Amino acid sequence: MEPEPYDLIITNGVCVTAADVAAFDVAVKDEKIVLLAPSGSLGSAKAKRIIDAEGGYVMPGGIDCHVHLQEPSMFGKGSSADSYESGTRSAIAGGNTTIVAFAPQQKHLDSVLEALETTHQLAKDNCYCDYGFHLLVSNPCAKALSEFKQLALYEGVTSLKIYMTYTALQLRDDEILSVLLTARQNRILTMIHAENGDVLNWLTDQLEAAKLFAPKYHSNSRPPVLESEATNRAIALSSLIANTPILLVHVSDPEAALRIRQAQTAGQPIFAETCPQYLFLTRDDLDKPGFEGAKCVCSPPPRNKDDQLAIWRGLQNGTFTVLSSDHCPFRFDDAETGKKTCITDDHPVGKFRYIPNGLPGIETRLPLALSANKLALTKFVEVTSTNAAKLYGLYPQKGSLIPGISDADLVVFYPEGRLSKTTVTNSMLHHDCDYTPYEGRVVDNWPRYTILRGNVVWDRDGGGIVGSKGYGKFVKRGQSSLAGIWETVEEDGAFDLEAL
Amino acid sequence: MEPEPYDLIITNGVCVTAADVAAFDVAVKDEKIVLLAPSGSLGSAKAKRIIDAEGGYVMPGGIDCHVHLQEPSMFGKGSSADSYESGTRSAIAGGNTTIVAFAPQQKHLDSVLEALETTHQLAKDNCYCDYGFHLLVSNPCAKALSEFKQLALYEGVTSLKIYMTYTALQLRDDEILSVLLTARQNRILTMIHAENGDVLNWLTDQLEAAKLFAPKYHSNSRPPVLESEATNRAIALSSLIANTPILLVHVSDPEAALRIRQAQTAGQPIFAETCPQYLFLTRDDLDKPGFEGAKCVCSPPPRNKDDQLAIWRGLQNGTFTVLSSDHCPFRFDDAETGKKTCITDDHPVGKFRYIPNGLPGIETRLPLALSANKLALTKFVEVTSTNAAKLYGLYPQKGSLIPGISDADLVVFYPEGRLSKTTVTNSMLHHDCDYTPYEGRVVDNWPRYTILRGNVVWDRDGGGIVGSKGYGKFVKRGQSSLAGIWETVEEDGAFDLEAL
Amino acid sequence: MEPEPYDLIITNGVCVTAADVAAFDVAVKDEKIVLLAPSGSLGSAKAKRIIDAEGGYVMPGGIDCHVHLQEPSMFGKGSSADSYESGTRSAIAGGNTTIVAFAPQQKHLDSVLEALETTHQLAKDNCYCDYGFHLLVSNPCAKALSEFKQLALYEGVTSLKIYMTYTALQLRDDEILSVLLTARQNRILTMIHAENGDVLNWLTDQLEAAKLFAPKYHSNSRPPVLESEATNRAIALSSLIANTPILLVHVSDPEAALRIRQAQTAGQPIFAETCPQYLFLTRDDLDKPGFEGAKCVCSPPPRNKDDQLAIWRGLQNGTFTVLSSDHCPFRFDDAETGKKTCITDDHPVGKFRYIPNGLPGIETRLPLALSANKLALTKFVEVTSTNAAKLYGLYPQKGSLIPGISDADLVVFYPEGRLSKTTVTNSMLHHDCDYTPYEGRVVDNWPRYTILRGNVVWDRDGGGIVGSKGYGKFVKRGQSSLAGIWETVEEDGAFDLEAL
Amino acid sequence: MEPEPYDLIITNGVCVTAADVAAFDVAVKDEKIVLLAPSGSLGSAKAKRIIDAEGGYVMPGGIDCHVHLQEPSMFGKGSSADSYESGTRSAIAGGNTTIVAFAPQQKHLDSVLEALETTHQLAKDNCYCDYGFHLLVSNPCAKALSEFKQLALYEGVTSLKIYMTYTALQLRDDEILSVLLTARQNRILTMIHAENGDVLNWLTDQLEAAKLFAPKYHSNSRPPVLESEATNRAIALSSLIANTPILLVHVSDPEAALRIRQAQTAGQPIFAETCPQYLFLTRDDLDKPGFEGAKCVCSPPPRNKDDQLAIWRGLQNGTFTVLSSDHCPFRFDDAETGKKTCITDDHPVGKFRYIPNGLPGIETRLPLALSANKLALTKFVEVTSTNAAKLYGLYPQKGSLIPGISDADLVVFYPEGRLSKTTVTNSMLHHDCDYTPYEGRVVDNWPRYTILRGNVVWDRDGGGIVGSKGYGKFVKRGQSSLAGIWETVEEDGAFDLEAL
Numbered sequence A, B, C, D: 001m002e003p004e005p006y007d008l009i010i011t012n013g014v015c016v017t018a019a020d021v022a023a024f025d026v027a028v029k030d031e032k033i034v035l036l037a038p039s040g041s042l043g044s045a046k047a048k049r050i051i052d053a054e055g056g057y058v059m060p061g062g063i064d065c066h067v068h069l070q071e072p073s074m075f076g077k078g079s080s081a082d083s084y085e086s087g088t089r090s091a092i093a094g095g096n097t098t099i100v101a102f103a104p105q106q107k108h109l110d111s112v113l114e115a116l117e118t119t120h121q122l123a124k125d126n127c128y129c130d131y132g133f134h135l136l137v138s139n140p141c142a143k144a145l146s147e148f149k150q151l152a153l154y155e156g157v158t159s160l161k162i163y164m165t166y167t168a169l170q171l172r173d174d175e176i177l178s179v180l181l182t183a184r185q186n187r188i189l190t191m192i193h194a195e196n197g198d199v200l201n202w203l204t205d206q207l208e209a210a211k212l213f214a215p216k217y218h219s220n221s222r223p224p225v226l227e228s229e230a231t232n233r234a235i236a237l238s239s240l241i242a243n244t245p246i247l248l249v250h251v252s253d254p255e256a257a258l259r260i261r262q263a264q265t266a267g268q269p270i271f272a273e274t275c276p277q278y279l280f281l282t283r284d285d286l287d288k289p290g291f292e293g294a295k296c297v298c299s300p301p302p303r304n305k306d307d308q309l310a311i312w313r314g315l316q317n318g319t320f321t322v323l324s325s326d327h328c329p330f331r332f333d334d335a336e337t338g339k340k341t342c343i344t345d346d347h348p349v350g351k352f353r354y355i356p357n358g359l360p361g362i363e364t365r366l367p368l369a370l371s372a373n374k375l376a377l378t379k380f381v382e383v384t385s386t387n388a389a390k391l392y393g394l395y396p397q398k399g400s401l402i403p404g405i406s407d408a409d410l411v412v413f414y415p416e417g418r419l420s421k422t423t424v425t426n427s428m429l430h431h432d433c434d435y436t437p438y439e440g441r442v443v444d445n446w447p448r449y450t451i452l453r454g455n456v457v458w459d460r461d462g463g464g465i466v467g468s469k470g471y472g473k474f475v476k477r478g479q480s481s482l483a484g485i486w487e488t489v490e491e492d493g494a495f496d497l498e499a500l
């Protein structure tokens, strides 16, 4: 092999993949990883740039597969605090190199391709990191279903999300079956937001009738049984359609996690996601003086301390395939588009029902989870990057360090102990939201460099955001390649009415 | 104690209650049981009538708490084959002394009291056995809910039934919660028909689209997961309202039974019923040449042999509180009101979707279940009479043999071996239906006498039906007294929004 | 029926059986129940004695099927505080009419019939209540096994107990199988003390090595997993021998109870007993100053508050067939035969290993459990009397109120509210033990009369113990008739080596 | 980076690791992997040898961590068919580069270090592949336990195996606890053979008493409940010692697997192994004419078809950490040392009790499992190599492809479709056993090259065994690094008697 000038060398790092933790060097050329070599051996190779990781972790760049950006107001007055520009800017500062956001079909529209096109327009030329889209299907009419084939085959959209709650989005069980069946036929992965919408509407009415409006009652309107019930139902629907793969998003309730685990034990293709809010926040965070609790209003709501431990356990034992942010930011101190749109003269702390649901988290996901020190490093990479890539058809281009194949998407952390304990404040973040729910938390590491296709886009000590808007590209995704995901589809064959 | 002339003596019987099997004599006066005495000791007592049971079983009369009679057509063209007259006539010939039938509120009506009144008119002066009503609530509007108090306190109606399926009846989860909450406040027991209606509608559409119309596809439209999912959901809703007691009717699926058992193990007040069709019929009975299978179309559909065993196991281990008939007869060879209403020129074997759902069984329940010889005798009495009385607030007036307290409602069987093996045929039954799904089954015992409030109303060898129409009386029922049923209601206290 | 002079009438009582709670009168003649009649109707009948129950509960006399009396010292220096005389005296004062005690085979002896004979000598002419024996088998040699047939057929001993712990008694799993197989062939019920002896010996050694000798470490030497493990093993062994019925004695651990429940759900013939010490004592009772905790040293040890709730739940939901006392008294302040035999100069608070295991409870079982008000009255009678009679082959002679059949064994309680709150003290009890672990507990009722075969033997307000020593008779027991107990034996047929 | 002459290049392969499947090239120097580069890019690099994988899979060499070689006769007359020489020769021909065999302590010896030394003598200079030892502890006396520290710290032996069965080896539960406690303190992993020895001895006696001696009765003597019971007990013992990590070896029973899965779900450090005999053989293989069935006699015995599916499921869902061979060969047609030692004139088909337990499988493990096509390739590598390395402290030296760190231990398969369907025959294998239980099975791939520390030792088309005896080296193993294995040890802290 001839010596060749590399574009980038990362030397002296401790590389972490889903399988290995070991010191070795990485060389990059033409946006790809091209060489893995003994630690230090490339320190003096010819390269346009050499980064000495100084013993810090070098990992595949974070892939955040649950991000809401610039979605139309579907639940009321609030609208997303982040555009594709600000959202992806925040993403790279948090060590992410790829996100998958939602292309929402509104209930009154019959086409999903149009929804996709609309979303493309928002993202195009605006992103700091690579990106893809999940279709968010709220009207699974015949036309929409007929377009699934094109989504998967030509548009590079191989996943979609549906809701069992939210009046504007909720699908009935028969509609869910239609989606699952068409998704199965086109090898599309269906993500499900599993909360029982009818029950939560009823509870909300009851709470309001009792004049309980404060933000903390958001929790009371969504007790855990809402989630475990809907989770059980989603799994039942999947099993009915000859075991169609589904992913339960943002699981917060240990009972729901246990139900998922049972299905996995039995070999059903049930996958699950959890999010930092279920690891780092609790229900008490909603119960703060005045309107403050609204900052932590998201759905499902944060649960209790014990539940956090159970969710960590679910990450450790493999119940959860991915750890995503569910970044869904609304400005707090904003009565036009943010949390405070629900405040009226009559209700100075608002009505919890109208608080826009969601919180920002794209930038804090990796540093918080790494600093918690609860996951083996390989597991950390698996749930924050590799599995996301495999699950959503980005692999092996994304999520790994395969020479000649993987994009040179990397996040480099500080050597252990190098960064003094760092307190998270909103001022250090790069989103357009005016708060972070993790204000004041202390972390002990942070992405030092984020490298996207061989280019440093985030250099914490050398300019911060150094990538440029528009460098991020849309990634056409292939079929999910997560181990075993289509296995039962093969085994059980087509959905067969005679076999019911 | 002065000697006194009894109205009736039953001597030489082997009396069976929910606790005991033992030979003793029973004396009756003024419609009540008044004396239990050593076997044979009353053989020469003064009495208007003495029945020598000759060693046959003497049990509290059967109580059938799931009977449909003269209900309006709510699902299509079919209407019930049995009136209150013919239905209760069949009941006493099958050893029953009390039934609880349904007073159906139609979806477009806002009052349940009116539905009750309408049903009273149908039953009044027409019944051969005592009777009560469950309200069937299909429109739980504010007015209907506000009437629950009167139902329980003044009308003697302390139970109601709701449906999670059937377009004409199906309640959404929020409506179910409203019913449960109001029922809880009035100590009313809620019976739930747990099948997922949206799913079965979808499956029916799929089957029809595939041109699968034959009766047997009724089974395919209602796979077991429909039932276990809805059962899980019903239990979740009960738990949400601070553990409100519910009874799952006509459980056919072992997975559903297991879910119920788990809830019972955890101390939740979840009760369950099963029916002879899940013990004696299978799915194969729907798959007969031509339209014949329609005779066994009921919901849930009969399952498989293994499932039958599991359902028997559930009766043995206490999962099931009661064994009822779900008597819901439609004439077979009748294109005006019966099963054949679904037959058209285009569809000579009909469309399963339009086959009236239900089958007759009030008269065969006791002899079939006794002859199966799978239940301890005490358990047999418990699930066919005593528990029904306790569960539905008829106890101790009904369902037991308490001197001075219990109505003299008895069924006397033949001594073992006395009756030669008897083949069930429709011609020997007393309903107005033109078939029995158990045609040709062989049983080894049958009610010899049925005694209602001290009067023989069925004397198989002495005239058959000897009771008279109108002798049956409406029974105002009290609060359910089944052990433990309200215990969690006490413990958990009122439904508390703050505690969610 | 001619008027006849009864020996005894109980009028105005609220009679409770395993199925019913209702006011009716009871007449007794020639030691048997002979008439049940409307409440108050027998108040003026001719009878040698009339008891006006004044609305108090009248129940079948308590049957305590787990009682240790005058057993040889098998574990060390302690010996039972109670003889058959004092033990049965205490029994009747606590509302019991029958006990089943143990006839212990010592390890070095090869005959069980001799053990039985020896025990007969101790009990004969000494008992205040009726009694039977369980064989306690510690050496299941060929000779002992060959004697099982005679035990069951001629000696009226249809149950035996074995131990998975205690060096002097512990059987290895192969020995247990031999016992189970022979028991199965002779329709004998096997009771199993399920704690893992090897593990507890090891833990005891570890504790002693760490110089942890105080009474409270008795708990540490027997953590719950010891019990749930052994319970699981016992169930596995039963299942291996084609589902042989077993009863797990004195279950204290909720995990063990859950394992038992699972087996019951699956239809295995697994039965279980719990005791007042697991409902009313906790581990804290062992952790008292000085040697005081030794009073509550028994095996398994009392657990925690939460565990108590779970054990109550197990009584409510049917996991436990019987509630027995496990009366096994050792005097506290007695260095010759009692708890203090373990105290030496070196160890002023003794060594927990040598504390005689057991506590008195035969007299307090009924009043404590009734006052707790956690069980439906029918359930209370079921677990303290009727099921014990059925399980151990005493039924229908004992445990029920069947005219002409049941012995007139009754306990009559005070009318509700009649007895002011009563504080339990050892001075009011009738055993020969110098303490009760329930000293100071407050109860709100107590047996007012105990009636054995028609004779009042305990009259709390009229002389206390009014029965006489020797009136109690040995009862030959038949085969267990508990519903379903032999069902799987029938179904599964003989133990078949080819079928393994 | 300077060009450098590599020792070996593997180009054009599809490399598979526990995380990735992707085409890239691998360069080797000085026994280590030194470079991973784009596929084809090293085809013309300077190297002593270049292997063109032609698209075939290139994987980390197989690690077989359950191998019995030259063990003393501990169960009777049989002795191992394979020496370290022949066993490791067979290993490399089957794609393995490292094995871990057993160093057996005999029951009458008090030292484990001596056992280790004895085994070293057998292996030294005789092996074709690298090797390590598990201590097999049969006498955990104080001296043996005191030597554990040296084993782990100085001898590179960080795992040991114990038995719950076999008279010569069986430890009682107290002895197991002593082993677990000392192992925990020294971070040694304990492997447990979980079958209930007492029960199987009893069953064997029963079978013999019934004159059932044929090989097939080996199955009857070890029904699945033996294994699930012992598995449950082992898990209980682990939990008692503050959650000490254990590995259940050769799991065959789905119930046992489910119990393991439950423990894993709860976060307990329970690991498990299964073996090809539970994936490819069934109980029917023992039921062949004459003595033929003896070939498949191993413990636990092969189960049924359905059980095979469940065991595959357990590999897929992660219940099983490793898939090992349990290579334990005995010659079949050999009355001196092999299976036929149990044959006597009286018993021409032998007595199953005396059939040496075990079968050969070291060479067929990889080709059989790969050809079955049931596991994702990454999972295949994980359970056959990477996890074995991590679990047993060989990682990252073994089990991965880390440049500069991992030994160049590789197995190269044929390109898909290159090898025609190949029928397994014993004549093609390299062990010293005279049969393979897989005779006649068809596989579709086979190791083409096995490379140990950069040297080709097996070249199927170029000489077969080309490595040399003695090239294999003893590997000192470190502490297990499997993700999470010591986590609970950290969390729960030391075994604390006060906390029990």
Ligand SMILES: [Zn+2]
Pocket (backbone or CB within 6 Å): A193, A249, A250, A299
């Ligand atoms: Zn969502």
Ligand SMILES: [Zn+2]
Pocket (backbone or CB within 6 Å): A066, A068, A326, A328
């Ligand atoms: Zn979201």
Ligand SMILES: [Zn+2]
Pocket (backbone or CB within 6 Å): B193, B249, B250, B299
């Ligand atoms: Zn219904």
Ligand SMILES: [Zn+2]
Pocket (backbone or CB within 6 Å): B066, B068, B326, B328
């Ligand atoms: Zn019905």
Ligand SMILES: [Zn+2]
Pocket (backbone or CB within 6 Å): C193, C249, C250, C299
């Ligand atoms: Zn005991």
Ligand SMILES: [Zn+2]
Pocket (backbone or CB within 6 Å): C066, C068, C326, C328
């Ligand atoms: Zn005892």
Ligand SMILES: [Zn+2]
Pocket (backbone or CB within 6 Å): D193, D249, D250, D299
């Ligand atoms: Zn083994």
Ligand SMILES: [Zn+2]
Pocket (backbone or CB within 6 Å): D066, D068, D326, D328
């Ligand atoms: Zn082995």
